[in-house]
Amino acid sequence: MTTPNRNDVLFGRGFAIGIHPGNQHLRDIVRARKLSFDVAKKKEKRMIARQIVEEIQKLDPPGRFLIEDPNQPVSKDDENASEDIMYKTWVVVEVEKAIDKVMHRLREREKVAASDQDPTGPTQRRKREKSLVVDGGRLSKNSIQIFHAGGVTENCHDNDVLLQQQQEQPLSSDGWTSFLQSAQRIIYGDIQSSEIEPARNVVDHQHASYGHDMEDIGHLGKEPSNQNHAFHQHGVGLNCSGQINLRQMNNRQIGCNLQEVNAQQVEATRTILDCKDIGNIFDHFEEQLQSGADDIGEGLDSFFHGCDNDFGDFANKDRNANSIALQLHNELPLRVWIERSKVATIFAPGEYARLALSVALKLTEYLIETDSEEVRTGCGAGIPIPLTGIVVENVFLTTKETVDAASGWEGGGGDALVRETIDFVWMKHIAEECSATGGVMNRLFRLGVIFYELFSEGDKVLTPLNEEAEASPHHVDRFKLSIDSTDMVDDNDESYCRKQDNNSIHQSRPVKKSQRQTSRTINMYECFVAKLASLGIPYSLRFLIKSLLECGQGNLCGDDAFRSFVEVKLDLELMLNEPTRFLDDIVMTDRIPSLIICDKLYGREHEIETVESSYEQLKDGACSGIVIMGEAGVGKSLLAMHIRELTIRAGGYFLGAKFDQNNHVNPLSMVGLVFNSLCDMFARDATPSQLNSVGEALGIRLGSQAFRLTALLPSLSKLLLPTGNCPSGSACVDYALSTRFLFTELLHVISAHSMRPITIFFDDVHFAVCDSTTLSLLESLISSIQGSKSIFFTCCYRDNQVDDTRSLDRWLSVIVGFSLSTIKLRNLTFDGVNNLLSDMLCLTPRITRPLASVLTNMTRGNCLFVRQLLESLKDQGLIYFNLSNPGWAWDLDKVMDLEITNDVVLLLIEEMRRLPAELQLGLRIASCLGSCVKYSVLDILSRDLGVNLLDSLRRVSEKGFMKHNSGVSSFSFVHDKIQQAAKEMMLEQERLQLHMQLGLAICSYTLDNEQNDDLFFMSVNQINCGGKGVLSDPSQTTTIAALNLKAGKLAITYSDYNAALKLFEHGISFLESDHWHSLYAFSIDLFDLATEAACIINNGRAVRLYADQILKHARCFNDTLNCLYSTTKALRQANRLHQSMQSTFHIIKKCGEVMPRAIDEKLMKDLQIMDATLKGMSDESILSIGQTMDQRTIFLMKLYAELANLLHFVNPSLVAAVSLRLADLTLKNGLSLLSPLAFVHFGSVLVNLGDEYIMDGCRVALWATVPLQAVADAHRQGHKFGERSGDYLYSTMNNYANIFMKYFAGEDLSTLRKEIHDFFLKMRGPSNESFVGWGNMSLLHLQFVTLQDGEECLNEERVDDIPGQRAVVGDLGKPDVSVLLLDKILSVQRLFSFGRFDDITFDDINISEEMSEKKHFLRPNLLMGIFFEGLVAFQCARRQRNDSSKEKWVHIGESVLKRMRCFSDHSLWNWENKYLLLLAEKMYTDGNFDQAASCYDSALQSANEHRFTHEEAITCELAGDFYYERNFRQKSLAFFKHSIECYTEWGAFAVARRLESSLGIRFGSDIAQLAVPNNNCLEAILSSRRGSSKKRQVG
Secondary structure, eight states: OBOOOTTOEEOSOSHHHHTOHHHHHHHHHHHHHHHHHHHSOHHHHHHHHHHHHHHHHTSSSOOOEEEEOTTSOOOSOOSOHHHHHHHSOEEEOOHHHHHHHHHHHHHOOOOOOGGGSOTTSHHHHHHHHHOOEEETTEEETTTOOOOOGGGOOOOHHHHHHHHHHHHHSOOOHHHHHHHHHHHHHHHTTOOOGGGSOOOOOEEETTHHHHHHHHGGGOOOOSOHHHHHHHHHHTTEEEOTTOOEEEOOBTTBOOOOOGGGOOHHHHHHHHHHOOSTTHHHHHHHHHHHHHTTOOOHHHHHHHHHTTSOGGGTOOSOTTSOTTOOEEEEEEEEEHHHHHHHHHHHTTTSTTHHHHHHHHHHHHHHHHHHHHOTTTOTTSOOOSOOOOGGGOSGGGEEEEEEEEEETHHHHHTTSOOOEEEEEEEEEEEEEETTSOOOOOOHHHHHHHHHHHHHHHHTTSOOOEEEOOHHHHTSTTSOOOEEEOOOTTTOOOTTOHHHHHHHHHTSTTTTSOOOHHHHHTHHHHHHHHHHHHHHHHTTOOHHHHHHHHHHHHGGGGGGSOTTSOOSHHHHHHHHHHHHHOHHHHTSOOOOOSSOOOOOOOOOOOSOHHHHHHHHHHHHHGGGTOOOEEEEEESTTSSHHHHHHHHHHHHHHTTOEEEEEEOOTTOOOOTTHHHHHHHHHHHHHHHHHOOHHHHHHHHHHHHHHHGGGGHHHHTTOGGGGGTSOOOOOOOOOOTTSOHHHHHHHHHHHHHHHHHHHHOSOEEEEEEOGGGGTTOHHHHHHHHHHHHHTTTOSSEEEEEEEESSSOSOHHHHHHHHHHHHTTTEEEEEOOOOOHHHHHHHHHHHHTOOHHHHHHHHHHHHHHHTTOHHHHHHHHHHHHHTTSEEEETTTTEEEEOHHHHHHOOOOSOHHHHHHHHHTTSOHHHHHHHHHHHHHOSEEEHHHHHHHHHHHTSOHHHHHHHHHHTTSEEEEGGGTEEEESSHHHHHHHHHTSOHHHHHHHHHHHHHHHHHHHTTOTTOHHHHHHHHHHHHHHOGGGOSOTTHHHHHHHHHHHHHHHHHHTTOHHHHHHHHHHHHHTSOTTHHHHSHHHHHHHHHHHHHHHHHTTOHHHHHHHHHHHHHHOSSGGGGHHHHHHHHHHHHHTTOHHHHHHHHHHHHHHTTOOOOOOOOHHHHHHHHHHHHHHHTSOHHHHHTSOBOOOHHHHHHHHHHHHHHHHHHHHOGGGHHHHHHHHHHHHHHHOBOTTHHHHHHHHHHHHHHHOGGGHHHHTTTOHHHHSOHHHHHHHHHHHHHHHHHHTOHHHHHHHHHHHHHHHHHTTOOHHHHHHHHHHHHHHHTSTTOSSOTTHHHHHHHHHHHHHHHHOGGGGGOSEETTEEOHIIIIITTSSOOHHHHHHHHHHHHHHHHHTTOOTTOOHHHHOHHHHHHHHTOOOOHHHHHHHHHHHHHHHHHHHHOOSHHHHHHHHHHHHHHHHHHHHHHHHOHHHHHHHHHHHHHHHHHHHTOHHHHHHHHHHHHHHHHHTTOHHHHHHHHHHHHHHHHHTTOHHHHHHHHHHHHHHHHHHTOHHHHHHHHHHHHHHHGGGHHHHTOSOOOHHHHHHHTTHHHHOTTOOO
16 A cells, blocks of 8 residues: 555546546657557557556656555545545556556547537548437437448538438338348348449459458358459448448448347347357347347447457447447548548648558558568568559558547537548559569669658659569669659759758768769659658658668669668658657757667567566566676676566565675675665555564564664664664674574565565676675575565676686575576677667667678677767767758768777776866776765765865766766766776776775764764775875874774674674784784784684684784783684584584683593593482572673683584584583583573483483483474574574574474475475585585485485485485595484485395494494484384394394394383373384284284374374384284285375385385285275274374474
8 A cells, every 4th residue: 555656647537536647647658659559450559558557667756556445445525636645545556457557548539629620621521421320229410420432522412311311211120131131242242243333353452461351251252352342332341350341331321220120130130240240249239129228329338348349449448328439441542541631630740740650651561461572481471562563553541430429429419529540551453464573672662652652742753664664673663753843953953962962861971883873863862852851751751761762773772771671661660669769850959969878678588588487487486586697788787677677567676786896895785775775665665554563573583683783774673663682692603694594584574574576686796706794695595585476586797707706606506506597698699789779879770780780890799888889989970960960970981990999998998088187087086986976975075185076977977977866866887897997097006095095085084973884984995995005104004903993893793794804804904013012902802803703704714814823922821712712613614523623622621621531430420410419409490590700601611512512423422521511510600691501411411321311311301302393393493593693503503403303203305305405505605615414414315315216316426416425424534423323324214114124234223232332422313213223123033034133133122112112201292103113013023913913003093193104104014014914915905005195295205116016016916806995994093083183284
């Protein structure tokens, strides 16, 4: 819901709607496009309406099509209609509905008042002669209009007499039937020769275009041309849709009273007129008669209201029930039309030329269709018109005259309005004439002769001579020139001819010798063109006719001459569709016009189609965006703007930003600009309820970290609810990771509540290649919108000028994996360049063709190069404005001889050096400041430098180098190549000094205005660009280093550690060599922060560099703690886990702590003491422990917590000691943020110590007691919290645990497979070549693929672009112990799933033994491995014939069963079904079959109730084996089939296929017989608890 602006178009009725500015503007546009709409083909009409809608949407502000919301009526009294609009509730209508409204407007016929017409003119005379309107079922003078055949006026008096007779004696029903029978005879050609004139042998070429439609009439046994001629003789014609046109029925006017026509007669009528669509009319009449309609006007209107326009547009949809609009066709010769149109347009200057233009276009189209030589694609129709037939005398028109009776009635009576449009143009010729077609140039010349007479309003100055000779294709067509002496200048007057020649657009093109020989004839044609000029015909039309006439010179014509009728058609279409550009004469002022720069795509049809297709796929979530690449100046940004049009058309938000080549250290400024605008737009359009909902959602999703975004996005405060949140966190938490999470959450919240499509566009991404923070943020945003149906991401980058190609390629490879399309833009072809020149010079492409050929070779088709070269040629006078015939002209020879560089930058530099000095200075300063410069910055520098930079840049903008954005008070470079050229005008030292001068000037201002962070960052960046070498005062170095330290800390508050590191590095570069002695504290602070920033962005090289400096110069150990911790963290993030562990041990030792050790007798005793201590404390007493404020304790807790997580992957045996120290520090020194993690670690250690400690361990081990589905969700929340707080390790490990838990809980494998794939794409971004746990995740992904696709993938190097088993375990050296153990666990599961029991050894499944030996920390994945170890053990035991081997296998199974029973006692949800299944397997192995059957049933019930689909499948398979061996074949088959269903539901398709194939082996042909549904045992088992569990309804 919204408030209308001045450009909006409002739906509705009433005075207030009519006078709304947007509606008035729409009417003006429609009025200007009516003519082109009327002459357009049907399929083109809707395109015209769509263009009008897009034109309205491109206004500033964008125009929308609004309709009043019917669900919210207005309560305000309608005292002021105009004001009432602003109080109503309006909503944006769909685009198609807006197009329908415009189509409706375009079809409307303008009303012409009777007072505006000449009462004696031909228009009124024709209206008076033909005006008949249906009135009360009687044809009267105000009733219906009958057109005269051939358009020849008839005796008006006779018509009036006939009308009077019809009024006195209306036609009876018998008379009506008689009339219809006559019509039938006419349609089917059943006419006696005595009733018509003998038909002449005339070939009517009208059938060339619609002869195929006449075949729809059927039953026509005669030649179509003769039959059509017969129709004309009898006053009945057929248009191209097979419609009947009643013109003159033997000079009798037909009238009837429909009340006298009964239903039977109507049915007979429908049978008689068995023509295309005619029967529909009588169906409607029959309904009207049966319903008792008493007014034919009402009947016609209600019928034609829904009738297709192809049926003649008999009714106007906007008229009321008493109005009728009939459209009938009239045929007349061209010369008759010319005479009529001359009189009709006598008071409308220029209107005749526009009408004649549509006639010329339709005639050209007709010639193309009939001339097989013109249509090389094989779509030509009919036989080409002979050369001698292409004359004015043979040209005929079919006009469509609309009879709008409402115009007469609205005025209280009078005649109906008649409006005429050109429907069709064709040629006739006599068959006996010469059939030779002649050459193309002769045919074009003949067309020029026709055009001359058409546009000269009938001036017959050219008549053919020697027609037989002209028929030869090699003969130059010649005409006798008969010119009135008063209108023609003597062709011997050389001065006049020279003057005319100078008026030619191509006066500069050298005249060939052959052309000079024919100059006398050409000058004659120019005299005819002068005649057209005296009639006010625009110069472009005069030049077109002159070019056609010059075709009479054959091959002697120039390069820009017409070559085919198709080229003529293209020129005429441009003049008709864009008259202001290609038709109208340029109005001269006191200033010479400038070249027109069009924001238009040339030669990009395929790319536009790709863009539109990708955007359309957004609706289905199949495409998330587009990446556009190409070299500089090919139009990447312009193509992206097409996406803007699509977004606006869909009513969405388009947000864009452009990265700067100066690499300003303004943290995340481009991303912040986009999101700040998004917050503004949403806050502007949202309702109060929407704002409240968004505020609540942001409070939940962003939490206390929302403050991190408010510094970047001031407008976010408009969406947040008031809270008391304040910044919190530790020094080494990754704020960049937090910021990425917060941005993605903000985007999704706004998208979910706005219900509008959102397009985010970043231009020149290659300039951000060194900014890993921004690239990581963009990557996170793109990955988060996968599957979204409302968020579309677009970026452009230059693929041939990238400093760090590897980083950009790596980033692109990641984001392209997130459903993004790619487009490679190349330079324009010749046609594209020619169309660009045509638009810029306002000349048709035929005329610009020679120049386009030259410029294409010079510029290789680069758009930017072409435009700049044109400007350069204009400045040099090689392209100039011709004042004689206003238009652009050029000297082609001089352009071709011009030596020009092939580098657009050098060309731009040459152009800039021609500018005045003050403008060059403005360009230099602007290029140093960036791609966009604000007024405020220019004001500061103007005062400091003593120049008026604002005025200079205004003048620069007039030259086309910059764009003046007055709406946002700024200037911006048109293209970054222009900015580059402005910078390269200066020498290197000159540029560095200017940077320093600008930086110091802005910095001095910011010292007094500290609140302006943007200016502060800009000043520091300018100073850093200047560098230390240009400082004249060495004492300033310390001050500048301090400025960089301040800016770096400020960048950290914006969460941009990449920018912070650059600022710290610049600060270090300005320090003097003795700074460790003279500025020790400052140096420690600066290097510490640089180390931390480098660690957070995972820049290991910088971490080592700055940490080594601190360790080398630190005066005490405490000064090294921060850098040591950063070093340890950097090693861990680089997946160098062993080195990270050793570094942590070094810090622990330096802190005086005892080194962690494996469990021994002393450590076991300490663990028991801590267990006893915790047993004696309630939860309330633990929570009542006070918070610690000791910084050493906080530091050690942080260090030990991260070490505990690290040891899971490196040395699990040390986890117990570390967890004990964490619990001890908490109980002795107080609680900290990491204390909960300490108790969790310790509880997990207790669970691993033995069965007697399980109860104590389950008190804090979440996975041991809580349902696995809930544990997975908890880890998912932990992953989100980790991202929100910026804790990389916490976030990664929680995501890792979340996927593992969901796998063990039996969630869909396809979903999990995609989550791991996305996880890898995300973690392998620019800052994460590898990550903690990547080996485990790779193995888990391989397990998913194997269960789905089969075991064949186990030997592949990579699967889904993720490393396979060999890469993880074999080829990468010694993997982590956790990876080896997980590989064994998953291998055991695969052995069971695919039934590989024959060759299994004890070493293959000894998971429990290895856990005990390696002192692995018990986790859910290890416990799941133990479960499958037990299942395999019982399977192997039953297959053993050796008693000792069987006993060993049974022993392994029983030990697993004992452990599983302990866990089942504490959590029935997670472990009951597993315990019962193991117990059933044991009973089966021991031979206790009855107990085994009961346990199988119980295990199945438990798995079903607790929603473990995968384990339900396993249980059914094992139960099926059991019953099969017991010879319960039917019951066995039922279990097997349910197992297959569950495996399929889980997504283990390969396992399901394996089991299904085994059924054929086991049961053979008995499957069909055994599958009868007479055994309800399985259904009874599954439904026993279904009422309470509601299987799989809880997700």
